[in-house]
Amino acid sequence: MLAPGSILARAECDAQDVLKRVDEPLSGLQQRCGGDIPGVIAIPELLELVRKARSYGFRLARAIAAQDGVEAVTAWVEVEPQENGQCEILVRHWQAIPLVAEDASAADLRRTAIDRHLAELTARLDSAQRVLAVDCESAELSAAAQSMAAGLGRPWTEFLPPESVTHKQPLHWRLLDGTRVVVAGSERPWRVSLVPQLQPGFEPGGFELLLVSDVPASETVGTVPVAEHFARRSLVGQDLAPVLRQPIARIIANAETIRTRLAGPLPDAYAEYAGEIAGAGKLLLGLLEDLADLEAVEADSFSTAPDRIDLSEVARQAAGILNVRAQEKGICVEAPHPAEELPTIAEFRRVLQILLNLIGNAIRYSPECSQIWIRLASEGGRARVTVADQGPGLAAEDQSRVFEKFERLGRNGDGGSGLGLYISQRLARAMGGDLSVESAPGQGARFTLELPLDRPAG
Structure with a gap:
């Protein structure tokens, strides 16, 4: 047994931080x-x-941690x-504790978050893996995105055929994930990540498809236009967003990889920095998306692509997408019952965007362990969906201001842009x-x- 202060290991490094000589157990680490x-x-x-x-220029001593x-x-x-910049390193105490095995479900959630940020094409699928909607961020994938958009209701494998799979499609989603x-x-x-929308005890009610490449684009790529009839070129949506979106997404993904230690052991302090x-x-990516949408909706030529949709189904999909975020705060989101229907004339993607914003805000500003209700109604030729929460509420003078551009009602630090x-x-x-x-x-x-x-009709 070594006495207190005994040297367990010695090491030497040069002025370029290169270890020239090192004893165990430091050499093994x-x-x-x-x-x-x-x-x-x-x-x-x-x-x-x-x-x-x-x-x-003087001796330093402290405890260090590593994994x-x-x-x-x-x-x-x-x-x-x-x-000459060389340093002598002395180790006087050493304690090693086995790491607790990481929870598999938590690791899966983090990997999904990374794929979601890297995805250059995303699609919403129903329970039978048929395409409901598609969103593309890369001109390289525009042909595939347009084919999927023109073939809504067909299995995604018709547009993105899996390599080395000869079985009849669609296969079970677990066999196609990854x-x-x-x-x-x-x-x-390219690889596909399938994120199921699960409810305990039931088969997935739908899927989020993420198309990811681990090889970055070799040249700057553009986006699929917000609408084919968008007449004038937009600075943010068509010039800045395509250039910035993918690099920011990769910064996020790499930082998440470091934070979750998927790339190797790291002290807690460095993991926090990465977080x-x-x-x-x-926040920056969200602001970029908001500015691109702002530019689009304020254009004189902006219009939507109305279609026959089920408002009840869109509400259920929006609630399912945000269910994990709600569960993190213990919030229960009560979506419309699967038997409810409310036929509406509107653009599916834009209605989903609005409901994601409303439900996301309700989750953000509601207290923990509260409830959010999504209710449907129709009257006088109008279809209505209401998102109600148990948050702090709004004063009468704030209820009109809340829809103004960049209005955040004095809130600071919540990450919102005031544009949603x-x-x-x-x-x-x-x-x-x-x-x-x-x-x-x-x-x-x-x-x-x-x-x-x-x-x-009739």
Whole structure:
């Protein structure tokens, strides 16, 4: 048994932070963290300590922490700067504790979040894997996106055929999740991630399809236009957004990979830094999307593509998409019953966008363990869907201001741009409807989307 203060290991590094000589157990940790001997110090907190000691010019000592994928290591390390930038490293205490196995479901959720940020094409599927809607962010995939949009109601595998799969389609979704697919006109490799919309005890009610390539585009790509009839070129939507969207998404994905330690062991402090980077990237990406939508809805030539849709089904899909976020706060979202129907004339994608904004706001501003209701009604040729919450509510003077551009009613730090409700109301009116609110302080808020009712012929 070594006496207190005994040296467990010694190491030396040069002015470029390269370990020249190192004893066990430090040498083993260096290699398990991805480093070599000789090689640059691969243990983040040790590297930071060495650089500080060299910069200050005097001896530094402190506890460092590291993870090697199997154990969490805590060690007391002293660093003594020498001539020519070299440093002597002494380890006087070493404790290794086995890491607790990561929860598989939590890891799956994080991987899905990364794929969602990297996806260059997304689609909504029904329970039979038939395409309901498609959204594309890459000109390279525009042909595939247009084919899917023209073939709504058909299995997605008709448009993105899986590689090396000869069985009759569609297969069970678990067999197709993660499979490589062929994308006509693209030389990059692509894979599909299928995110099921699950309810305990039931088969998936639908899926989110994410088309992801692990190889970045070799050149700047554009987006599919918001509408084919968009007459004039838009600065944000067609010039800035295509250039910025993918790099920001990759920053988020890489930061999430670091934060969740999927790329290797990392101290808690560095994981927190990566989390802050990912959070800032998400805010920036959200603002970019809002500005692109703002530019589109304010264009003189903007219009929507009305179709016959079931408002009840769109509401259920929006609630399902945001269900995980609601569960994180213990909030119960009561969506319309599957037997309810409300035929409406509107553009599916725009109605879904509005409802995602309304339900997302309700989740953001409602207290934990509260409830959100989504109710349907029809009267006088109008179809209505109301999103009601148990949040703080709005004063009478704020109920009109809440739909103004960049209006956030004094809120700070919630990540909102103040554009969501403004854009949603503009979209509702472009579809021949409206968006309104009823509220009172302390009594929650009721946002109602009104659209033309689809009346049967005759």
